[in-house]
Amino acid sequence: MKNFIIQQWPTILIIAVFLFWVGYLVVNRKWDQLRSTAYRMILQAEKVVTGTKKGQERFELVFNRVYSLIPPWLRFFILENDLREQLQDWYNDIKDYLDNGKIDNSIEA
16 A cells, blocks of 8 residues: 555655645635625625614624524634634625725725
């Protein structure tokens, strides 16, 4: 077995890199799907939860919905705090885009 691994190490390395790349693409595609879903949910939450000082309530609603959509195997890689930070970044991007049609950091978060 040891001799086989030594003789085939380039092939084993190529296969390992390929599997890592496929895993990366799967996770990245899921992340893009989550982002588009989060955008829709953020806009929906803005319409449904009305009133002043309801931002945290809206945020928790969106967070809970988006987190429930993450497959269990992907939750191992995406921690709750990381998702919360990412949702806030996506919200800031939406606000920035809506002010002038560009994401150019022209508003303060």
